[in-house]
Amino acid sequence: MPELPKPVAGFAVTFGTMFREPVTEQYPEEKRPPAARFHGRHQLNRYDDGLEKCIGCELCAWACPADAILVEGAPNTEEERYSPGERYGRVYQINYLRCIGCGLCIEACPTRALTMTDDYELAGPSRAGLIYEKDQLLAPLDDDMTPPPHPMAPGTRPEDYYRGDVSARPARPQPGEAP
Secondary structure: OOOOOHHHHHHHHHHHHOOOOOOOOOOOHHHHHOOOOOOEEEEEOOOOOOOOOOOOOHHHHHHHHHHHHEEEEEEOOOOOOOOOOOEEEEEEEEEOHHHHHOOHHHHHOOOOOOEEOOOOOOOOOOOHHHHEOOHHHEEEOOOOOOOOOOOOOOOOOOOHHHHHOOOOOOOOOOOOOOO
């Protein structure tokens, strides 16, 4: 087939799509699930007993190229323990007016406290409503979780939490410790 002149070739694309059935999505009524690797709203995760995974290290804020994350860490005490480590994220904010959804904050998190959900409805009636606070970002408590602050599971150390070994049985002895 001979090659068409460039202006005619452009019109061929237009005419080819002009008579097709339009694709109309019924968005608010019919919500389609996003792609498997979609980056949506952030979520701060918890351990199985309800303690927060965030240790207030601020690495996610340092990794954010849009400067959309604010973290202020505070020390845990035995009376008020929010995470198994020495610190927890007392203030945690994500400004979705600035967030570009790149996921670098997720990669920077050493405890996998921050992940991204498939929630893509982030519009709001005001600009202030698009700055999510810690209470909006925290994963909901399951029925068997205790809301923090509370002590770590009996017989556990912070290392057990980071390994995913949170249980009521005694902690494993460290090398050099008596069993």
